[in-house]
Amino acid sequence: MGITKLLMVIGAHSWMRALACLTVVGSSSLAATAKDEAAAVAPTLACEIRYHFRERLEGVKADAKKFSAPAYEKEALPQSMVAANGAQWRLVQGRVAHLPYLFVIKLGAKSAGTLEVNILDGDGKPLDGYPQTIVHASAGAANPSRREFEIPINDAIRKSVEKTLLKKNQFLTSVSLTIAVDDDFLSRNFPKAR
Amino acid sequence: MSTIIGNIKGSDIVGEDDGSVTFTAGAQLDGDGANGQFGEPPCYAPKSYAGKTLDVLANAGGPGNWFGVVTDTGEEDGHPVVQGSGDPCPGAFVSATSLHLPGKDGKPLPRSSPFKYVDSATVPFVVVPPMIIRGVAGVVMGCRAVVTNTKNGKSVEAVVADGGPSNKLGEISLACAKAIGVPAGEGSTHPANSGGVDADSHIIHYRLFPGVAAMVNGVTYPLQPS
Numbered sequence: 256m257g258i259t260k261l262l263m264v265i266g267a268h269s270w271m272r273a274l275a276c277l278t279v280v281g282s283s284s285l286a287a288t289a290k291d292e293a294a295a296v297a298p299t300l301a302c303e304i305r306y307h308f309r310e311r312l313e314g315v316k317a318d319a320k321k322f323s324a325p326a327y328e329k330e331a332l333p334q335s336m337v338a339a340n341g342a343q344w345r346l347v348q349g350r351v352a353h354l355p356y357l358f359v360i361k362l363g364a365k366s367a368g369t370l371e372v373n374i375l376d377g378d379g380k381p382l383d384g385y386p387q388t389i390v391h392a393s394a395g396a397a398n399p400s401r402r403e404f405e406i407p408i409n410d411a412i413r414k415s416v417e418k419t420l421l422k423k424n425q426f427l428t429s430v431s432l433t434i435a436v437d438d439d440f441l442s443r444n445f446p447k448a449r
Numbered sequence: 450m451s452t453i454i455g456n457i458k459g460s461d462i463v464g465e466d467d468g469s470v471t472f473t474a475g476a477q478l479d480g481d482g483a484n485g486q487f488g489e490p491p492c493y494a495p496k497s498y499a500g501k502t503l504d505v506l507a508n509a510g511g512p513g514n515w516f517g518v519v520t521d522t523g524e525e526d527g528h529p530v531v532q533g534s535g536d537p538c539p540g541a542f543v544s545a546t547s548l549h550l551p552g553k554d555g556k557p558l559p560r561s562s563p564f565k566y567v568d569s570a571t572v573p574f575v576v577v578p579p580m581i582i583r584g585v586a587g588v589v590m591g592c593r594a595v596v597t598n599t600k601n602g603k604s605v606e607a608v609v610a611d612g613g614p615s616n617k618l619g620e621i622s623l624a625c626a627k628a629i630g631v632p633a634g635e636g637s638t639h640p641a642n643s644g645g646v647d648a649d650s651h652i653i654h655y656r657l658f659p660g661v662a663a664m665v666n667g668v669t670y671p672l673q674p675s
Contacts, residue, residue: 307508307642309516310614312579315675318523318560320547321518324479324576325508326617326643329648401634403643405505422616428517429507433643436630 297345297363298437300335304351304406305431306416311424325428328420334360340364353416354406356382360434366390370434372404382407404432454584457618460651464580468584470657473599475648476631479576479611479642480504481517482546483623484563485538489570492641493518494541495531502541503570503623504641509542512613518542519560530561546574548590548610548673549615567610569641573625573665574610574656578617587660588672590600594663597654598629605629608663608670619653629653 278425283325310323338346344363350356357379361371365388373386408416408430416427454462454470455630462472480492480503488500493509509517513526519542530543546566552558558565567574575594582589589609597604605628613620623640626633631653633638646653664668 307505308614309508311516312612319675320545320612321525323614324475324481324611324620325504325517326614387587401632401637401643403634403637403639405507422614424616426516428510429505429641429642431505431508437633 293342297343297367300345300347300360301364301435301438302332302335302347302358302360303433304330304332304354305433306330306353306427307429307431308421308425308427309425310422313424335360335362338364343380353420354408354412354430356375356406358432362436370402370436372432372434374404374406374432400436400438402436404431404434406430454609457578457580457616458648460618462618464585465656468587468659471655472661473616473651474600475650476626476646477617477648478569478623478626478641478644479574479613479620479635480569481544481611482566482572482574483569483572484532484536484543484566484653485497486564486568487571488537489568491532491538491541492544492569494538495529498540500538500541503639505639509544509640513535517544519545519631520622521561523560532563546610547612547675548574548608548670551671554571567622567626567670569622571624572610572622572668573605573607573628574622575607575625576611576613576620576622577609577657578613578615580615581657582612582675585659586643587658588674589657589659590673590675591670592663592672593658593661595656596625596629597629598652599654599658600652601630603629604671606663606665608665609657610670617648619648619655621653 256287289431292309305327307327311324312323323343333349335345335347338344347360347371357375359373370389452464454464460472460474483492483503485491490503492503493506494502514641515529516525519530521530532538532541533578543563544559546649548567550564592609594609596607607625623633626644632644634644662672
């Protein structure tokens with residue numbers, strides 16, 4: 256990507272973000288026109304665990320809907336940080352209180368727009384179905400800003416979550432990891448300062 | 450003078466002088482009621498279903514415990530009703546809302562009809578907790594609502610069409626989310642699962658008009674006493 260195209264991409268966002276990007280790309284960008292794609296920082300990344308549940312409704316009529324609409328409680332993973340390994344990319348790594356797993360999410364580590372998701376158990380082994388890699392996961396008109404990943408849980412985890420996180424008459428239906436790329440609405444620091 | 454009807458996780462539910470009820474919260478997404486009535490994907494379907502669904506099947510239950518779809522007996526341990534060849538989404542399950550719609554003749558539709566429920570994919574609707582349904586004088590289910598995204602100023606006329614958990618405030622249909630610029634999981638595998646706005650953000654303003662039947666996109670909805 257040439258410097259002109261890079262500036263056009265940056266210009267598509269708010270002026271504050273452009274200022275931030277220019278600050279990050281900073282002093283090396285002018286000299287690195289041939290390698291500026293690698294030097295650009297991947298978009299911000301926000302990740303949260305969603306504990307989906309329903310509630311058995313009390314006092315409803317015989318022909319009425321007996322269960323509530325689905326809803327969720329959430330726990331946020333740590334904020335993403337910029338990592339560098341030749342290129343600059345985003346990393347989210349951490350745990351949440353209600354799951355015995357380590358989450359490792361990388362955006363742009365392999366190549367621009369590549370999202371890598373791994374969930375490790377207490378022994379450091381990936382859960383069934385992980386790691387997963389999605390290419391072209393960066394935000395933009397052609398890409399959804401959010402991705403979801405189902406997190407397998409066993410009965411012990413289910414009972415623990417229901418006991419510690421949910422209320423009377425509520426029961427866990429599923430657990431998911433939601434990842435948002437460059438998405439204000441999921442940020443734990445919403446509204447994001449720009 | 451306005452009165453506080455209650456508070457859920459820091460959000461006051463306010464009874465206004467004009468009889469309306471207001472609160473500010475986030476917006477989780479509810480795909481219930483989507484049965485392909487107007488050509489959009491259904492909320493739930495068997496794993497063998499080839500098309501897209503709005504939500505993961507686990508949120509509807511499983512054999513012997515179907516808490517999120519309509520069953521033949523009306524009980525969780527019944528068999529899920531599967532849409533037939535004359536229905537909007539053959540092969541998909543039937544997902545319900547608390548608000549029930551009548552047939553074209555004004556008579557109640559059977560429980561198994563996909564058209565008995567409000568389509569989350571195409572109708573802007575609001576989900577409310579029991580505290581509101583039972584805490585105000587007017588009928589809430591089926592009443593008019595106005596939902597506003599205070600971050601971008603977008604607003605939409607909506608209907609209160611589903612009941613939520615007792616400790617949750619701020620939930621809307623996918624169509625409502627799209628109308629006010631809230632991420633509706635566009636392009637993701639299950640939009641109802643991944644969309645929405647952080648509940649702590651308090652940027653979505655809700656105004657309900659209990660006792661006033663909603664009119665959305667030319668359709669007048671029935672007020673349904675609970």
